[in-house]
Amino acid sequence: MRVEYVNPFVESAIQVLSSTVSEYVKREELFLRPKMCPAMGVTVIVGLAGQISGRVIIDMSRETGLKIASTMNDETLTEYDELVVSTITELANMITGKAVTWLTELGFQFDITPPALFIGDNIQISGNNVEVMVVPIELPQGRLEISIGIKEK
């Protein structure tokens, strides 16, 4: 993972989450996974294209997803209805979008694809041998893992 890419993703995640979900955002230490990983229950995938190819995966438990959606909508949501799904999808869009804007300012040409949301147990995500950087984030609503895998062309 090219070092210039690291900060925009980390910073945008923190900025977006702290302004939309909770001001108590705690980032834990970044780490690398050799491959894509098992998912926690609710997963949003945003593709990256342009001078590179890759994807951003935002992963959380069902409970965390509901709590985040509840906070963002300022009402108590209890099941995965359309509102919850589109809220979480939008959150992923905001995080990735901001990072990509930032990278464009630094001179890297990136585009993002529309996010896709998956809900289910025992999902495994596998990428074609791309090393993944994981940004673990602790929120009062629960834990998020943002995995970023980028392959240079």
Next chain:
Amino acid sequence: MSDSIAASNLNYKDLMQRQQSNGRFVSAGSQANKKSHEYDFKIVSFMLGQQYYAIDIMAVKEIINASRFTRIPNALDFVMGVLNIRGEIIPIINLAKMFHLESDDAADVERQIIVIKIDSLSIGLVVDKISQVIPLHKSDIQPPSPLLGGINERYIAGVAEINSRLYVILDIEYIFSDKEKAKHSTLPQDTDLNEEFFTFFCNQTEELANVHINEFNREAFTKIYVDYAKETNLTQMPKLDGATAQNMAAKFASQYTGVMWDKPYTDYFTEAVIRHLATVCSDEIRVLNVGCGSGYEAYTLYCLLCDQIHGASVRMLAADSNLSSISAAPNFELSSSQIPSWISKDKYFVRLGENSYKIKREVTDQIYFEFHNATNIESYNRVFDLVVARDLSLAMSADDFRSFLAGVSSKIVSGGVLVLGDNEHITELKGFDKVENNHLIIYRKN
């Protein structure tokens, strides 16, 4: 000895009850466990200090309460003594102390002890409070995160969150096979190099300096240990503090680690590596520099290659797993005293102020700095002519390092060169010829 025999009152009944009540919340907590009897294995959980830990129940022989262990003179500080259980003498180890965790170690209080059996050896582990037996699914266990702190990450089999409580599952077999020597509670008498001291020295260095000592670097650490023993006139178990351990690890480091390389090392390097590369490479030299830190090594290599092979373009991939140092690498700045005389300041640096220089943009553009931990070399979809990976064995377990070497072997072109640390010892590397002169050992891909 007889007064140390403990009442071996087994708490099975209590544990069974707890487990039943426990089965309920586990099945409620995890959607994968619909029924409480569906589990892969069970763990025994206990407290050390304020935290919950657990071990696989299959290693546990029994649980006893005891006090008044028979003390052993001159024993390691985490060995509380020995205990006679139905005729078998077992060592009692204070787990909290072994891992440098805070715990109360008053000798006379009755303590809960988990007796474990590894191979044919029984060991008693003193813990602060045994809590429960928990049935688990493999999928409930997450791999340990490097953030856990406290107990060295390598001793941890995984982490499970149950009922919003985090259990750190210890890899008990690994701990005691690793500390093999430490389980004997008597000390040898001679003060020369002996294995017992050395193993302990290695364990402390590994834990405190956060390095790995393995088959690839043990030989050098043996020498470092001998020097240390002579210097401190070692007569009892070595007890390193953090700074000493760091210092020991620093002694292992190759020449010019963390600074720009200078003569004569650069001359040796040119002689052994670059002359050869010049005959193999065409106009582009592809370099992989793993463990480049904040860039000293990468920029030195770049300057050296450009100076020595005229008209060649150098493309380099420089990687490190330390995010803060690698992030600083693209904006590399030096004071003029840090730039050795062989490097042309005008050619490679921009003068920022009185005394400070910054690397030129053209140079940085040729080097691709990457946050990477070397366990996934296969993911690179390109090949290299030169791989420089000095002292990487310190940062990886033996298995990881072995797979790293295998990965490098598949990514290096025939005739390409691999350079490892000065003190790293590899007897034979498959697919490579070891070329050794007085100053440098390199590996040439055949």
